[in-house]
Each structure stands twice: as C-alpha cells, then as structure tokens.
Amino acid sequence: MPHSHLPTVPAPDEAPTDPAALRVTAARARVWLAAVLGPVLLLTLVGAWWLWPSAGARPPVLDTTGPGVTYTTGEITQVRPDATGMDQAAARLADGEVVDLHVPPEYVPEVVVGDRVRVAAMSTADVGDLTDVTVQPTLTTTYLFVDFERGPPMLLLAAVFAGLVVLVARWRGLAALVGMGAGLLVVGVFTLPALLQGRPAVPVALVTSVVIMYAVLYLAHGVSVRTSTALAGTLVGLVATAAIASWASGSAHLTGLSGEYALDLMSAAPEVRLRSVLLCGMVLAGLGVLNDVTITQASAVWELHAARPGSTWRELVGRGMRIGRDHIASTVYTIVFAYVGAALPLVLLVSLTDRGLLGVLSSGDIAEEVVRTLVGSIGLVLAIPVTTVLAAVLVRRSATGTTARPDDGHGDAHGDDPDGPTPGTRDTDRAHHPRSGEGAADADRAQVSS
Template sequence: MFQKTKVTIFSFSIFVFMLIFNMNLAFADETNSSKSTEGIKATVLDTLTIDNAELEQSHGIKNQKVQILITSGSHKGEKLIIDNTIDTSMSENFSLSKGDNILISIEEKNGKITKAYMYQFDRGKYLLYLTLGFVILMILIGGIKGIKSVFTLALTIIIILKVLPTLLLKGYDPVTTSVLICIGIIVFTLLIVSGINRKTVSAIIGTSCGVAMAGLIALLMGNLTKLTGYGTEESQMLMYIPQNINFNYKGLLFAAILMGALGAIMDVSMSIASSMNEIDDSNPNISTASLMKAGMSVGKDIMGTMSNTLILAYIGASLQFVILLMAYNISFIEIINQNVIATEIVRALSGSIGLISSIPITIFVSGILRNRKARRRLEI
C-alpha cells in the first residue's frame, strides 16, 4: 500500500512536471510569435584592430573589424564583417579574439542583413557543462534520492523562472501567488525526495510555518520602514514594460523574500526532522523529551551557520553599492537608511527569523508524531 502511494505521488509529479513544461512551450510560442533578430549565435573567424595612434585619438575607444560566422538562425552559415566598439576605460572587456563564441543582433531588410553587432559573449556551452557536472555529482552521491532531487530542482526552476513571472505579468496578485507557489514547492519537493512519513510531514509543517513567519515579518517591517519595493534599477524598469501592468511593488518584494528564504528554511526543517528520525530509529527506547533535546541541539548548530548564509547572501548582493557609499564617506546611519540597503536588511533578517522559527516547530511536530507512533505500537 505504502509503495503504491509513493509510485502514485511520483507519477503525479511527473504529470505536473510535463504539464508545466508544456505550459512553458506554449508561453514561449506566445511571446516569440514575432521574429527576433537578437540572440543569434556566431563564431569569430578573424579580427583586425585599428592601430594605437588612432586608439589614442579616439580617447580610449577601440574599434575591431571582426569576421564572424553565423551558427544559428535563418542566416546560419553566412560570414559577415562587423564592427566591435570597445571602451577601454570600462571594466567589462568585450575585446574579441579568434574562436570566441558570441551573440549578435542583426537588422534585416528583404531577408538580407543590413547591420549586425555583437552585444554579449555566448556563455551557454560552459554553463551547460557546469550544470551537467552538478547533476552528475548529485546522482553519483545521492543515487535514487539524487535523481529525485534533480527532478524537484528542475521543477522548482521552471516554476520560479517561468510560471511565477508569467502569472505576475498577467496581473495576478504577487502575495497570493507567491504563497501558493511556495506551498506547492514545499509539498512536492519534500514528498518526492522523502516520501510520505513522519519526517516529511514534520519538515513540511516546519518549513511552511517558518516561511509564513518570514513573510509576516517582511510585511510588517516593510510597512513600518516605508519600503517602496522599487529601490532597484530592475524594479524601476518594470514601470516601462510594454504590458503596462500596475505592479504591486511591495507585493513583489514580499514574493522575493519568500522565495529567498524558502530554500534555507526547507533545508533546516528537513535536516532536523531527518536527524530526529535517525536517532529514533537507532534508539527506539529513547524518551520523547530526550529526542526533542537532541533535535534542539542539532537545530542550534544549524541555526548559526544558516543564518550567516542568508545574511551573507543578501548583503553580498549589495556589496558594490555599500562600497560606493563608503567611498564617498557617507555615514553608517545614512547607509542603512538607503532604500536598497534597508530592503536587503529586511530580507536577510526576515528570512533568518523564519529560519529560526522553523527549528522549534519542526522539533515539536516530530515529537508529537513520534508519540503517536509509540502509542500505536503499544496498542498493537
């Protein structure tokens, strides 16, 4: 019976995955109905750089005559010579060399290319290698659970990078949408990886309560600190997207905080529930109080490192901005009151509070479920 239940859950999960994948293709067809002339792949065949005298006269602007071979799209196989302008004063170096893989943008007239220019390196191949290495390592070390983890990770990525943004672009409320998506990710991930058991139920309840706590703190502090939600350049650019959607920016901030905290809280809850389950299996005669004490000991060890992880991740995202403020001798009080910095502080501490809250909740639920199992054993 239990084995059939696991098979049913796994089969249903595959169905959901395929459904979302098909939605992804449908959305892609919808958004790419017009012919795009960007993101076309090309390889550099040869380069010709202007001389240094001309470089000095151009005030650090260098121009390369680059011969390229188009390797994708309707013009695949065509060779072009394009100009690649480089500002040598900028830190990002787009200087090209023979053999470089690049992405180009083209302008067409009557099916012929009238203009083309390079706008980014093609890094996809190397990112794919990195991803494959990650997947192979997970499977080699994790076995069946590694395969399940890869599956749930792929599902989560599709949901976060495709389904959630699509729903928000269609005008759905970010608070409600993010809460429902978080619940779905929590339940599917933990059920698929660990199946239906006390450990999974404890982790689901602990994670859900922790994420809810993080969200509530974020909403409360966001209102008290008057955070607008559009302190970043990307959020400001959302005001000018062609869909003309009037976003709830505070809701988007709430959704970002939930998503950022979800993984760490899920990790903590499952680690504690799994540890308590292993202790119980190894020593069935241990008292519930002693088991919960052991769980709290594990939780305390995890709490310090995971809180650091969250805070370092969030603050690290604003490191360049902090350095910029420090370079101009702006006081600490002024720095923490900057909208961007205050937002990151609220993100980090809200997520950490949710993480800490999940620890006693997971331990308490694990203890209750363990008592019920013990009572059933005695009744039998």
C-alpha cells in the same frame, strides 16, 4: 482490590511497548498529519484556482530588437585593440561571413580570439537615399557586439551538477532534480503571470511556496511521517516569513523602486505592483534554506530516537535543539554572506559615499537586502524549534518497530526512512542483541512491517 479491565494508557513520556499498540499510535500519527496537511493542500489548490492568471490579460511581449535589427552568433577571429573608432574585432558569423565588429570600449579587454559572442546586425539606409523617393534605399549593415555567448559553459555546469547529484544521491538525487524542475515550472506557469496581472503578493507567494514544498519534499524524501513532519515545520516558517515580510516592507517603506529593472518593469507592465514583487521575492528567497533546516532537523530527531528508543519527547527536544542551535548559527551567516556576495557591486558603490553606516544600511537598495536577510532568518529560526517539537512527538508514535527498553538496540532506526535500512544493519543488531522466543519474532515482524 478490584481488578480493572480498562485498557492501559501510556503516560505522555512513556512509549507503548506492545506491537499492536505501536501500530495504533503510528496510525494516529499519520491521521493527525493528514488532518493538518490535507486541508492545507486543499486550501492551497483553491487559492491557486482563485489567483490563476487570466489567459488573455498578459501584458504584450516586449520587442527587444527594434526595426532593422536581427540577432545572430559569431566567433571572434581577430582582435584589433589599437584600431580607431569601434572596429576593434572581426567575427565569423553563423553563416560563415567574416565581418568587422563594433565592440564597446569596456568590453575590449575581455574579448579574445575564439570567443563565442552574440551579434546585433543593424541595417540602415543612406541619408541621401531616404530623401529621394525615386531611389531604392541602399542598406548598410553594421555589426555590434551585444554580449558573450554563455550557453555552452552554463549547460556544461548544469550537466556536471545534475550528474554529480545523481551519482552521489542516486534515486533520491534524481527525485530532487525532478522536484526542482517542478518548482521552477510552478514559478513560470503561475507565479510570474499572476504577479504580472497584479495579483496580491502574499497569497501568490504562499500558494507558490506551499505547492513547491509539497512537490519537492515528497519527491526528494519520499512519503513518510518524517517528511510530513518537516513539511509541517516548513509551512509554519513560511507563514511566519510572509507575515513578517508584509509588516517589514510597510514599516520600512520599501517600495521596490530601488531595483535595477524597476522602472523598466513599470513601463512594460503597468499592472505590476513593485512592492508585491518585493514581498514575493522575500518569501521565495528563503524557501530553499527553510526546507533544508526543517528536513535536517526532523531527520536528526529521528536518528536520535533510533539511537535511544527509550528517550522521552522532552529528551528528544533537548538533544534536537542542541543540533538545531548549531544549524541556526551556521545557516544565518550563510544567508547573510550569500546576500552580501550577490549585492557586492552595490555595497562597493555605496561604501564610497560619505554617509555613515546607518545611512548606508537604510538606503533603498541596501535596506531591501537587509530586510530580506532578516525576514528569511527570522522565519528559519522559528521553524527549527517548531519542527523539533513536532518531530519529537511524532517519532515516538510513528516508529512501529520501537521497543520501550532503553538498553535494547532495536529501535526503529529505519522504519520511516524512504531509503530503507542500511545493508547489514539488522543482522549486526541481532548479533549484538540476541533474542529468542515469540517476543523476538513479534518484534522482528513489527520491525519489518515498519
């Protein structure tokens, strides 16, 4: 039989065993991801340039004070619940002056001595002075309770949260906080001004989401094939979510007028399309959960491959989807009850009506929450199998230190982990799987290079 000099091509379910071949397939995996994610990023940046809000077209800033009204802070020094009228409290203002404070009846039970509150000082002139132009008006200042001062406890909670994230997750936690800040900056600088100027909702939502995901994922999890796989799955989920949200909002006749501030927003910024705000909110609402499931699913497949490096991609998909089904089951009801908790006062109010369950669910406010929940859940469910399949295909081509022997414990358990190997892992592996000779040295060098 004639001898063939053609290179051996591994079958689809076989992983290459030669370190040089492994490095070639790893490079191909990175090139494939770059060929997909690079143009997506470029298209996103072009979209951001096209949708970028004009500097001079922003609606005027609303004056929330009114003539003769100033805001200050104070501390409650006395509570008089039995007082007539509205003089139920006294407060020491920031300048040290103690004044009587008018407190609305619904807030009286909540106000106690020592509370920090926001106070509106309203200066009014006597009616008689206003009718006599020869007399300088005598101004009378009335102090009204506006709200509680919640800044200190909220800052404390934020500090505790950030401290715990950094303490537990260390540098990765710090990177996640930086990514979260970058995402909020994108929303403040681009998304809100674009919506205020009437830009189309779906492109604005997609540009915002893609930019945030690139920043958050790579900052929090590092630049790797694993992270890029999760990003690709997230992008598929985002596109599906945006498409379904666009169809559902039109089919269900969701106008965005049911919200508490809809009419105020229309009067303050006539260019705003309330349905656009609703659509953009649907896409952004599921962003965090979608990111969570895709990065977790990609990591699960990577760890499955590390445990059994000889697994075929079909086996990895099967095992990964078993994990994914559990993730779907837990995440879906998490989303549902998160929305129920956020809209609980509205749910209580609607439950008091004499309408049936279907009538309640199809009412404006409730329907928006139901559609938002279903749209986010559908995008999440679609992203999990896509991410699992991508991860199963790419992990076997990106793990440059993997050998193809099922019984060999030296898979690339950490080759694509931004945090690096767990201390002592490789020494422990060598103790359980002793090797010698040039082949072992080559495998070790390949493992270190990964």
